[in-house]
Amino acid sequence: MLEVRRLTMRFGGLVAIDDLSLTVKANQFLGVIGPNGAGKTTLLNLITGYLTPSSGSITLEGAALVGRKPYHICRMGIARTFQVVQPLAEMTVLENAMTSVFYSGPHRVSITQARDRAFEALSLVGLAEQSGMLAGALTLGNKKKLELARALATRPRLLLLDEVMAGSPQSDVIDLMHVLRAIHASGTSILMIEHLVPVILALAEHVFVLNFGQELYQGRPEDVVTHPEVIESYLGKPLTALADA
Ligand SMILES: Nc1ncnc2c1ncn2[C@@H]1O[C@H](COP(=O)(O)OP(=O)(O)O)[C@@H](O)[C@H]1O
Ligand SMILES: [Mg+2]
Structure with missing residues (x-):
């Protein structure tokens, strides 16, 4: 559904996204994890047209997104939340x-x-x-x-979530997990960035680990959390899923 190909984003000398390729399949629940500064928010900003990449392509069902305005990309069916909340x-x-x-x-x-x-x-x-x-x-x-x-x-077909749970009390986290499951079950594809790894493990079908703007590893949740490099660079120790209420 969403294809990111060989995407690079430079801020001056800093390479925030480095020749990154990533796919979100139709109806997939994709989790994206990685350390602070890995480029997660930048990736969302690129997909949604807030930033223009230095190079590479992004397509939604074959239609090019790079160069389009955020409102246009929204109308094509992609919605996002902001890590730093932006209510009116x-x-x-x-x-x-x-x-x-x-x-x-x-x-x-x-x-x-x-x-x-x-x-x-x-x-x-x-x-x-x-x-x-x-x-x-x-x-x-x-x-x-x-x-x-x-x-x-x-009414997005693809929902992009940037740490929508971090900072919420545990009871809200459980509520939001149920809400996201329902949204996904209704046919919406989801790309979820989240620091609460147990939540990702409980929800995502596939997990992508970003590190220094590059793919460190991707695979099934249970494989990701036991992968030595992922543990070393991000998790610190093996983790298990948050038991759902
Ligand atoms: N608008 C910007 N201008 C300059 N540097 C930026 C900008 N946005 C992000 N960065 C840098 O890019 C890197 C990735 O940031 P970010 O995507 O916010 O990481 P994450 O969301 O994974 O914590 C960081 O080093 C950050 O300082
Ligand atoms: Mg971020």
Whole structure:
């Protein structure tokens, strides 16, 4: 579905993404892990058009993404969350999600349709009760959920998640795991960057390990966490999946 080929991103002398190739298959739940500074967020910024690569290609079902604007890539079916949450703080939670609906398609939607779709996304992540609150007043855990709802309100075929769980209390992590499973089961492909490796192990079908902008290893979750190089450069010790509630 998504093909990243020989992608390189330089910031001055720093090579953040280094000749990287990666595939997300249709309906796949792909986990991406790697140390701080490995290039994970940069990869999302490149896929979504916030950055233009130094070289290489990115295609969604064969259509080239490099050179397109972020809103265009969103309309092609890719949505993302931000590691540093970006709510429209002075607007309500519902208005935040409605804004995503309005920007997500070339077709006009009525206020009623936008409100329904926004509320649906908020309900899915467990924020229905907070829909009238100002987004800036939410807890960090709920701001993370709002990031997810805003992405979902665009009805993506591919959802890119940048540490959507890190910083959330354990109860929210368990909730979000259920939400992500449901989203995936409904046919959405997911690329999830997450520092909580046990969560990745519990959710992802395939795990890609990024290190210094390059592929360190990829494979089944159970193989990744026992791989000596992955343990040495990232995990520190072998890990097991978080038992789901
Ligand atoms: N806009 C930027 N300008 C300069 N350097 C950047 C920029 N964005 C990221 N970097 C650098 O690229 C490297 C990868 O960063 P990032 O993609 O944020 O890593 P990760 O998300 O894996 O922690 C880091 O060394 C970071 O400092
Ligand atoms: Mg990051």
